[in-house]
Amino acid sequence: MKKRITGRFTVILFVIGFMSATQYNTVNTDNTRDSRDTWEIRQQLSREKQLHSELLSEISLLDDTLGKYSDKATKEPEAILKETVEDLRIGAGLTQITGPGIELEISPSLEAIALGTEITEIPPDLLIRLVNEINRFDGIELAIAGERVINTTAIRDINGYTTVNTEPISTPPFTIGITAESMEEARKLSSYLTASAIHDDFYIDDLTIAISEPQEDLALPAFDEEISMEYLEAGEGE
Template identity: 45%
Template sequence: MKRNTHWKFTLILGIVGFVLALQYNSMNTTSTRDTRDLWAIRKELSNEKKIHSELLEEIREIDQTLASYTASPEANAAEVLQNTLDKLYKQAGFMPITGPGFVIEVAPSPESIAFGYDIEPVSSELLAWFINVINQHQGNELEIDGKRFTTLSWIRDVNGNLTVSGEIVSTPPFNIKVVSPTMEDSEKLYNLLLTTTIQDEFYLDDLVLSISEPTDRITLEGWTGGFENQFLKEQTKE
């Protein structure tokens, strides 16, 4: 009888100890704290405010377009529609554009030439990384080896050749042109490229980037890839 009582007492003590251990763990488990410093938080807040401002600007432009359609008589509706269409073509990169920017020459490194290394095309991964660096500042337009890069463009390695939207990019040297919304934006992007590690990444592939200083007028050609309309249909008057 004593042995049975002793066994029950031991079981109860074990259960009580287990519950106390769980409570102790829950009281001493602290939630993950945000360890970022004040400047990191301010920078993230600034980026969010910038995105918010850009969205408000887009909404304002759409409201102005709708107001133009509503206020314009039928005779001017076609002109308003054409202006809207031209603006969309420009945003999509179908039309030439001139603005402040700079030119980047992608060329083989002097060492690779001196040692007689074979000059390889730029890899699609490296070019994609470069474009991501450019896109850290919104509103920039690109032309890669005379080929306009737009939101409809893609980068691929095809049979060992770098292509942009199916067009082969020349083996270095070739130029990349960048146009920014303003001269101030162009200078900021220029300084970013001088301080980022992207130049080191190109150098690891035996390539160097020669970045010219920003100027007021850089011209990019329009995209010649065409546009396939799959869903919209023209409505004709009966």
Template identity: 55%
Template sequence: MKKKVFSRFTMILFIIGLMTAIQFNTINEPDTRDTRDVWEIRQELSREKQLHSELLSEIGTLDDTLSKYGQTLSDSPEQALRDTVEELRQKAGLADSSGPGFPIYIEPSAEAVASGQNIEEISPQLLIQFVNEINRFNGIDMSIDGKRIVNNSPIRDINGQTTINAKPVGTPPFEIKVVADTFENAEKLYNHLKASQILDSFYIDNLSVDVREPQDEITVEAYEEELKLEHLRAAEGE
């Protein structure tokens, strides 16, 4: 009888010990180990901090806009409505945008000109990559060859020709104009583009990118096409 009790007691202790060991290993060894080095973790932390800063800045801007709108609305509802419409037109790209910025010239490379090579138009893929490189910075307005870039601007190949907003892009040389929200941000974008590896991609296609120094004021043309608002409907008055 004593042997049976002792055996059961030993079995219970064994099971408890096994469960404790499994739980200890589960807590101390995560399912997936983080194999990133310190530099990769610092880069991820930097990106998260930048995103957090941008969100706080956006919230502050919206709070200021709401406060100004409330004050203007109490003084003059008509003026508040006009100001709101104009602000929305600016954000949508339906009006000219002026501010600190710089021009960028896409030109045939000197080697291509010297060797007499035919200069072909820029490819949609390369143009999209360049636009994405610029759009890594917030608060940027841009036009390419006189065509304003907005959120839904298509850059694609139509019948073998590169187009923006369904309009053909000229064969280089042509101009890209960039406007930033502050002169400081214009300088940051300028320095980023000057050091960007994407410039090498242009060189492969016999093109060169001439990024000019920032200016106090440059004007980007307004979007000339009609915006397609597929998911929006005008509210009916009561």
């Protein structure tokens, strides 16, 4: 009799324990899903706010340009036109610029040198990841191994060589120059890149990133190639 009661009691405890574990599992899964969805929404909201901020900046710049035309067009039409053309050239990266910034030196890691590991060109996808990290900051201009990066710049593999603007990038070491809108922004960029996980990605490829102290006057070369007009179409005037 005692054995039968003990057996039933054991079965009941097993059922209760199984149901409790199932309920705990379900609650945990739901919490994880909700947390993940909330995080994704926050990321999307952050991207939308950044885009909104960029659009407001563009609108403000266009308003300033229109204001210049309204004030000076009747008195100095040629001067305002030349000023606008120069602003467009600067914005397109067609002029040399000097400003506060930092330099990154891409070099083989000490372990790779000690072990005699052959260092080849930096992989294009790794270089693109670094550029994307840098472009998280607004008002950034950069040049990779002397090649100015603009909106139409392509970083890709051509015949086994990593290229920027179709120009092969030398095997590391080489430098990347970055200018910011102010010394404060240059310091923020330096701190961000110092703590970035991009260092781990480079280390896997036997490379390191050395970040210089922020400089007051860092010069970047002009983009000196022909800008591709392949996807531009002229509109018909009325």
